[in-house]
Amino acid sequence: MTRTEVLIASAEANSAHNYHPLPVVVATADGAWMTDVEGRRFLDLLAGYSALNFGHRNRRLIDAARAQLERVTLTSRAFHHDRFAEFCAQLAELCGMEMVLPMNTGAEAVESAVKTARKWGYKVKGVLDGMAKIVVASDNFHGRTTTIISFSTDPEARADFGPYTPGFEIVPYGDLTAMREAVTENTVAVLLEPIQGEAGVLVPPAGYLAGVRELTRERNVLFIADEIQSGLGRTGRTFACEHEGVVPDMYVLGKALGGGVVPVSAVVSSAEVLGVFRPGEHGSTFGGNPLACAVAIEVIAMLRSGEFQARSAELGEHLHRELAVLRDTGRVTQVRGRGLWAGIDIAPAYGTGREVSEKLMDRGVLVKDTHGATIRIAPPLVISKEDLDWGLAQLRAVLGV
Template identity: 85%
Template sequence: MSTTENAIASAEAHSAHNYHPLPVVVATADGAWMTDVEGRRYLDMLAGYSALNFGHGNRRLLDAARAQLERVTLTSRAFHHDRFAEFCTRLAELCGMEMVLPMNTGAEAVETAVKTARKWGYRVKGVPDGMAKIIVAADNFHGRTTTVISFSTDPEARADFGPYTPGFEIVPYGDLTAMREAMTENTVAVLIEPIQGEAGVLVPPPGYLAGVRELTRERDVLFIADEIQSGLGRTGKTFACEHEGVVPDVYLLGKALGGGVVPVSAVVSSAAVLGVYRPGEHGSTFGGNPLACAVALEVVAMLNTGEYQQRAAELGDHLHRELGLLAGGGAVRAVRGRGLWAGVDIDPELGTGREISERLMERRVLVKDTHGSTIRIAPPLVIGKEDLDWGLEQLREVLRG
């Protein structure tokens, strides 16, 4: 067997089959390109589900990590360390907020937000103990922990993992009337993705986010925006909510916050919301560790220049123009998205999303399928226009058969 086949066979034999990776084994990567164990180069058009917004091996991020590795990597939150206060301050400023609660993974940030909303509901809003409700959207993807899959509508994520955590109301995404009707005096929060990534990069109807903001203010309910995939430059703005001039009560951040170097996530909000916590009520051994703070501080500094947001906006306009031309040819049924992020619905007669992804892999382009015949395109924001065009040409060739 080849080196690739040996690696895949070993992974299949000794790791749980909770993923179905494409049959490529990456050994090195730089910018928007990855190289496998056989020396073949592939254009990365997924960017680690937006964790690699700044590309593979970004020099600024690696330098920040190396410098911190030589100093201290972990203290736990039992002690202060010299990167923590600056990280919280700079990230809060980027978000226009006051406080940060750092965690590690996106799912942890969502779990933290659920706990935060409930505690805020009991301590501030006055909801009776045990009665707090959170409204979420159908077809959401917020992670795969037990509580989070309890409000998923995806059978693959949910089936056989019950009993499920109560306290959630599910309404159709983009439907303000349904959201209004679902609200009661015990509703403490609305938790939504400004753009639903896993569902196929679904952009809500114009005015939806602004409507959610108005409705939550009117009913004294927290608006929690899960910007773990959509945030930090991906859509051409720092946050996807900005496209409607909306500032939620709570931002959930992750993925790109760690620059593809370390897992970093955060709940960012006001002192009125995150101030409900007292020592011992929530925590994480690794959350806000020195290494994570050093890398995330560099990410914040890079975002403060605005260059990555501008690049995503400009290349995103080009991406969507080119994909729009494909949509007019019959092979592509629909294209959705914003910035350097697109969901492309392929004619099912041409193949499933998995099959299209495999054909693109054969042409040295890596994407990932989602439901049915949909593929997602989300290259690193540092991708060159020529490389982007080359990747799109490979998609055209695949669609021609």
């Protein structure tokens, strides 16, 4: 057996089978490239589902982490530390908001947003205790905790994990009429992904986000934008909501906020909304820890330059032009996305998403399938045009173009 085969067999024997990874074992990585235990190089066109927007081992982020590792890594929130205020102030400013609630993972941030919205509904809006409702969209992906999968429409994520948490109303994604009908006097929030990532990079109809923003203002309902995958440069803007000139009441952030170094997530909103919390009502031992703050501060500084947003927009235009040509060949049935983010539906005659992903792996390109026929492309924003073109050439070769 090869070393790859030995390590995969050991992993399958000793870990829960809650993932079905491609049969590659990564040992090192740099920028947009990864090298496996056999010494083979692979172009990363997934970027950790946008957690690696700034590439593997980005020097600025590694240096920031290393410097903080030599000082202090964890205090818990029982004490202040000297990176916390700076992190909160800078992230609030980046978002055009006032307050930050730091957590670790994306799912924790979504859970925190749900709790925030409910408490705001009871304390500020005046909804009767226990009656708060949150409207969400079908085909959503906000995480995998029990509460979050309670409002999922994906059978794989939801089945056999009940009983489910009540308090959610599901409407079709992109349907503003259905959204308007679902919002009642007990609705405290609308929770949406501006672009649905796990569903296959689904972009809503033009005007949808702006319409939701208008509706939520009209009905005194919070608009919560889950920008965990779509935010922080992925779509060519700092936030995907910006493509429609929309500013939500609350951002939910994660993935790229930790620079691919440590898990960092946050809920960012106004003082009126996040000000509903009192000591002891919510928390996290690791949330807002010094190491996380140090890395996230550097991420925010990098985003302030606008360089990564501009790069995503420019290379994204090129990516989508190339994919449109591929769609015209009939090998793929649909292409969606914005910036350096695309969902590609493979025509059935040319294989499943998994089969295409495996063939691309054999040619030195790593992507991941979703929902059977779809593959997603989301390279690190630092990828060169030449490397991106090489990766697309491998996709054309796999599809026989």
